[in-house]
Amino acid sequence: MLINLDFEANEPIYQQLTNQIIDGIARKELKPGEGLPSVRSLAADIGINLHTVNKAYQQLKQEGFILIHRQKGVVINPDGVPKADESYRAQLQKKLRPIIAESICRDVDELEFLELCQSIYNSYKGGTTS
Structure with a gap:
C-alpha cells in the first residue's frame, strides 16, 4: 500500500496516515493479520517524525483497526475491524x-x-x- 501525505494540507499528518491505513483496510489492500511497518521504519520511509506515526497507530489501535504486539509488531486486527454499534x-x-x-x-x-x-x-x- 502506498502512503501519500500532503504536507501542505490543513489536515494533520497523523490523521492523513490514519485515514490512509483505514482506506487500505476498506479496499482490502491490507488484510487481517497482515503486518505493518514499525513506527520507526514507517517514519523513516515517509520522512516524518516517529511520534506522528505513533499517534496514528495509537488511534488505529484504540478504534480496533490494528493490534500492537511487543514481539509480533503492528498487525491489522486478525479478527477484523469491530462491527458498528x-x-x-x-x-x-x-x-x-x-x-x-x-x-x-x-x-x-x-x-x-x-x-x-x-x-x-x-x-x-x-x-x-x-
Whole structure:
C-alpha cells in the first residue's frame, strides 16, 4: 500500500496516515493479520517524525483497526475491524452533521449529496478509486 501525505494540507499528518491505513483496510489492500511497518521504519520511509506515526497507530489501535504486539509488531486486527454499534453510529452521525450542513450551505442538493455518497461507498465495495 502506498502512503501519500500532503504536507501542505490543513489536515494533520497523523490523521492523513490514519485515514490512509483505514482506506487500505476498506479496499482490502491490507488484510487481517497482515503486518505493518514499525513506527520507526514507517517514519523513516515517509520522512516524518516517529511520534506522528505513533499517534496514528495509537488511534488505529484504540478504534480496533490494528493490534500492537511487543514481539509480533503492528498487525491489522486478525479478527477484523469491530462491527458498528450504537456508539459508533452516534459518532458517525456527529461527523456527518457538519459535512451535510456545509453541503446545504453550498447548495449541494440532497440527491447530488446522496449520489456522491453512494459512488464513494460503491468504490470501496468494488475496489475501484473514486
